[in-house]
Amino acid sequence: MPMQRIWIYLCLGLWLQACAGSKAARQRLVGNWRETWAVGQKTDVDYHDVYHLRLNRRQQIELSCPARSHYAYESVTASGERLRFTLVVQDLKYGQAPARIRYALRLDANGQRLTGTATDADGKKFKIEWDKLNTP
Numbered sequence: 001m002p003m004q005r006i007w008i009y010l011c012l013g014l015w016l017q018a019c020a021g022s023k024a025a026r027q028r029l030v031g032n033w034r035e036t037w038a039v040g041q042k043t044d045v046d047y048h049d050v051y052h053l054r055l056n057r058r059q060q061i062e063l064s065c066p067a068r069s070h071y072a073y074e075s076v077t078a079s080g081e082r083l084r085f086t087l088v089v090q091d092l093k094y095g096q097a098p099a100r101i102r103y104a105l106r107l108d109a110n111g112q113r114l115t116g117t118a119t120d121a122d123g124k125k126f127k128i129e130w131d132k133l134n135t136p
Contacts, residue, residue, distance in 0.1 A: 026061055026078045028111045029053050033130040037118070040127060051130065053083075074100075081107040083114060105130065 032052050037045040052064045061078040063085060065071045076085040087101045105116035105128065114130040 025080050025107075026055060026059065028081075028107060029061055029078055029083060029114075030055055031135040032133040033114065034133055036129045036131070038126040039129050043126070050133065072098075083107070087118075103128065 030053055032050055035049045035051060037043060037048075049065050049068060052066060054062050056062050061076055061083065063073045063076060068089075070090045072088040072090070074086040074088055077083075083103070083105045085103050087103060089099045089101065091097075091099065100121055102119045103116065104119075105114040107114055112132045114128075114132075116128055117125045118128050119125050
């Protein structure tokens, strides 16, 4: 009986430690980030969106892009130093079906840059960099 109790406490302790570590990792993602789209690739994107990342009450990452009210976000996950989500862009001009772009980003060691890829509906990948502007 005592051995089972020790095993339960050990497992509980490890689980709590893992939760605390993942919360700390998510906290490093909080802030305002300036996106550079298609780094080193030809593109017609000549602007830099600024994304705002915050933790909600349940300690989950929420995204917004204040300058783009027609952006929505699906399947947002922050695991360790990785951020994954699907950006849903509603075409306001022509009323076409929304475009879905899957992001997979990783935080660098100093916590100031997210790098990775964005994949469009046709499977084309674009190199992405987000530079941290500030932490609110």
